[in-house]
Amino acid sequence: MNSRFELFVAMRHIKSRRRQTLLAVGAVTLAVAFTIISRASINGFEEVLLSIVFKMVPHVVISPKDGEDYIYLYRTLVESLQATSGVIAVSPMLISAATLSHEDGVQNVALCGTLPRELDRMSGIGSQSMLAGDLDSIQGGLRIVISKEVAEDLDLKLGDGLEASFPDAHSMNLVVCGIFDTGVEWDELAFVSLETAREFVGEGDVVTEIQVKLQDIYQADSLVARIRSQGYRADSWQRLFPEILRTIRLESVSNSLIMSLILIISAFGIANVMNMLVLEKTGEIGMLMSMGASSRQVLRLFLLESGILGLSGGLLGCLLGYVSSLYLNSLNLAFSSPAGQTINLPFLIGLQDLAAYLTFALILSLAAGLYPARRASRLDPIEAMRS
Amino acid sequence: MKHRIDEAGVWNNNHIIEIVNLFKVYRGGVDVKALDNINLVIEEGEFLAIVGPSGSGKSTLLNMIGLLDTPTSGKILLKGIDITQISADERARLRNRELGFVFQYHHLLPEFTALENVMMPMLIAGVKKEEARATALQFLEDVGLGDRINSRPNQLSGGQNQRVAVARALANHPSVVIGDELTGNLDTKTSDLIYDLLRKLNKKINQTFILVTHDTELAEKTDRILRIVDGKLVCEMRREGDRFVSTEVCQTAEAE
Numbered sequence: 001m002n003s004r005f006e007l008f009v010a011m012r013h014i015k016s017r018r019r020q021t022l023l024a025v026g027a028v029t030l031a032v033a034f035t036i037i038s039r040a041s042i043n044g045f046e047e048v049l050l051s052i053v054f055k056m057v058p059h060v061v062i063s064p065k066d067g068e069d070y071i072y073l074y075r076t077l078v079e080s081l082q083a084t085s086g087v088i089a090v091s092p093m094l095i096s097a098a099t100l101s102h103e104d105g106v107q108n109v110a111l112c113g114t115l116p117r118e119l120d121r122m123s124g125i126g127s128q129s130m131l132a133g134d135l136d137s138i139q140g141g142l143r144i145v146i147s148k149e150v151a152e153d154l155d156l157k158l159g160d161g162l163e164a165s166f167p168d169a170h171s172m173n174l175v176v177c178g179i180f181d182t183g184v185e186w187d188e189l190a191f192v193s194l195e196t197a198r199e200f201v202g203e204g205d206v207v208t209e210i211q212v213k214l215q216d217i218y219q220a221d222s223l224v225a226r227i228r229s230q231g232y233r234a235d236s237w238q239r240l241f242p243e244i245l246r247t248i249r250l251e252s253v254s255n256s257l258i259m260s261l262i263l264i265i266s267a268f269g270i271a272n273v274m275n276m277l278v279l280e281k282t283g284e285i286g287m288l289m290s291m292g293a294s295s296r297q298v299l300r301l302f303l304l305e306s307g308i309l310g311l312s313g314g315l316l317g318c319l320l321g322y323v324s325s326l327y328l329n330s331l332n333l334a335f336s337s338p339a340g341q342t343i344n345l346p347f348l349i350g351l352q353d354l355a356a357y358l359t360f361a362l363i364l365s366l367a368a369g370l371y372p373a374r375r376a377s378r379l380d381p382i383e384a385m386r387s
Numbered sequence: 388m389k390h391r392i393d394e395a396g397v398w399n400n401n402h403i404i405e406i407v408n409l410f411k412v413y414r415g416g417v418d419v420k421a422l423d424n425i426n427l428v429i430e431e432g433e434f435l436a437i438v439g440p441s442g443s444g445k446s447t448l449l450n451m452i453g454l455l456d457t458p459t460s461g462k463i464l465l466k467g468i469d470i471t472q473i474s475a476d477e478r479a480r481l482r483n484r485e486l487g488f489v490f491q492y493h494h495l496l497p498e499f500t501a502l503e504n505v506m507m508p509m510l511i512a513g514v515k516k517e518e519a520r521a522t523a524l525q526f527l528e529d530v531g532l533g534d535r536i537n538s539r540p541n542q543l544s545g546g547q548n549q550r551v552a553v554a555r556a557l558a559n560h561p562s563v564v565i566g567d568e569l570t571g572n573l574d575t576k577t578s579d580l581i582y583d584l585l586r587k588l589n590k591k592i593n594q595t596f597i598l599v600t601h602d603t604e605l606a607e608k609t610d611r612i613l614r615i616v617d618g619k620l621v622c623e624m625r626r627e628g629d630r631f632v633s634t635e636v637c638q639t640a641e642a643e
Contacts, residue, residue, distance in 0.1 A: 005510035009496075016498040287494040290455060291508045291555075292483020294476050382455050385494060 006297060009288075010305035013277060020273045021309065027269030028313025029320060032361050035259040036321025036354065037328065040347035042255045044329075046248050048343055050217070056123045056182060057241060058091070058211035059220045063233040070094075070206035071232065081212055084223070089121035089213040094197040094206065096169065100146070100190065102162040105154040109146075109190045111164060113197020113207075114138075122213050125180050125191075132158045133178030138193045145178035145191040169200050263357075263364055266313070271368035274306050278372045285376050286384025295377040302373035303366060310365020314358040321357075325349045402464075403562050403595055404429040404452060409461035411447055411618070421447045422458065423618035431562075432593040434586065436606040439615035446567060448615065449599045453486055453565045454478045466562060483512050487556025491568040493548040495540040501527060501551045502536040508558040519558075526554040530584055546577035553584060557594070566598040570605055582608055607631070 014021050064071050071077065074092050081090045094113035099106060116135045120126030126135035135145055146156065156162060156176050165171035174192065198204070214220060220236035227234035238245055285298060329347040411422035421444045429435060439445045450456035451463060454470055463470050465485060470478065495504045505523035510516070527536050530550040540548050549569065556564045570578035582605055588594045598609065606612050612631065614622035624631040
């Protein structure tokens with residue numbers, strides 16, 4: 001295909017009609033830049049959301065085999081999991097319901113027997129969330145770490161004693177050796193050592209679940225499949241916390257819709273400029289046709305012109321959007337989360353995002369140019385020259 | 388390519404255009420015959436004028452010859468090819484290669500220089516830019532504008548623009564150059580200049596010209612005058628030396 005003639009005329013229109021060119025390219029530039037900045041903030045928001053949540057929740061939870069109350073041979077399973085590449089933490093837990101009482105106060109909690117090191121690697125509770133005391137000290141036996149909410153409800157301080165009891169369980173007196181606050185409502189949790197929990201429920205060396213944390217959260221499904229093949233029940237974070245996925249997806253979808261709309265509106269800028277061009281150039285199009293330009297050449301000329309306008313706007317917009325995102329990212333904009341923590345919102349933009357928006361802008365501008373280009377190509381030369 | 392075969396069985400190379408029983412009817416409440424049974428042969432190298440009152444159908448005939456309009460019935464043979472039977476693309480290609488147009492208003496592209504305007508038909512044909520530039524330069528020198536090649540249409544006078552338009556019409560070495568009231572917008576002096584230019588080209592490269600005009604002075608400088616009234620060819624005159632001789636058709640029409 002020889003498009004020298006079409007390119008020659010299209011480029012000259014673009015160069016000599018500065019105001020219209022500026023209008024069309026400017027509209028696309030701003031729309032693409034705005035879209036990219038918005039995408040960058042959404043990417044950043046997702047990253048923050050995922051990092052906050054996945055700092056605290058397990059990625060895979062393994063439960064006992066069907067019909068069993070406990071995982072009996074959990075040590076073998078824990079060892080094989082620890083040997084699996086991509087696994088960051090493996091935390092066996094013996095969880096039982098318990099009633100904690102102190103003076104007149106009573107509070108039901110999930111009493112978790114746990115290994116403090118693994119729990120810390122899983123959720124950061126030991127190293128990041130302790131208000132008082134020390135998570136490791138539960139290993140001393142007959143000690144308990146409770147949440148800030150439980151401590152307030154039962155009026156407990158570090159070193160105070162409480163009684164843990166439950167029907168069918170062995171009541172025991174425990175000393176508060178730590179108080180934690182994760183910022184999320186984990187008020188119904190209390191941690192003891194695995195030995196203390198075994199004593200409480202009166203069982204041997206068993207656990208009720210094993211929590212696993214992964215390097216790559218999307219590895220969860222394959223791990224789940226492997227565990228299930230060994231007869232245990234297992235669920236990934238996607239099933240355990242579906243609301244996380246839903247929030248991210250919803251955010252993504254509504255954002256994409258709004259951004260598409262903005263890009264489509266900017267394409268109307270090109271459609272408008274191209275329409276004006278065809279109207280203004282009707283006589284010249286007639287002359288080009290009488291000189292022998294075929295309707296295909298005329299169509300190509302105007303499509304090429306809107307494509308060039310769209311592509312230039314798209315490229316400039318990508319540049320502006322990318323630079324703005326880098327700048328906004330460098331500002332370390334801080335927001336406070338509902339839980340009171342300060343979160344830095346990063347602006348993240350990938351090459352594939354830029355390529356996608358550039359392609360989208362190009363396709364939209366070609367679509368915007370299609371109607372005026374078709375109209376130009378269907379002009380009758382005699383009628384056109386008379387106008 | 389189909390060639391016109393004459394009675395002797397040989398394609399007559401000299402017949403650039405042959406029009407046979409050509410009708411153009413505009414349908415409506417009342418049918419209007421814009422062209423009513425036109426028969427005409429135009430030979431290579433002719434310098435011919437079509438005259439007639441406005442609305443007589445002379446521009447319609449010119450548009451037919453120029454492949455810008457299609458007849459209701461009849462044939463137009465351009466170098467032996469029946470142009471009423473070909474596709475839109477082929478018509479565009481023939482307009483580009485075989486025809487050159489000069490209109491009353493020059494219709495130059497305002498964003499392009501004189502040189503680029505003359506290059507345009509060649510670029511449409513797919514000729515390389517450098518080659519087109521060289522040819523265009525030659526034609527602009529031929530029309531006496533070798534020193535204004537980089538001027539835009541708004542920097543040139545009406546006569547100069549019309550000369551650029553003539554150069555553009557010649558760019559692809561067409562078989563026929565068609566002029567529709569090409570001096571209609573110019574003063575007498577400039578009209579004479581354009582006429583001299585066309586006549587020079589007619590003599591020098593045997594270029595065929597068909598001019599539709601109101602201007603009797605211009606018409607009388609050509610070699611053959613066709614008068615059209617109400618879509619009919621009513622009178623034909625040919626130059627013999629310094630005067631015109633009416634043909635039989637004309638005399639019959641005048642006798643009526």
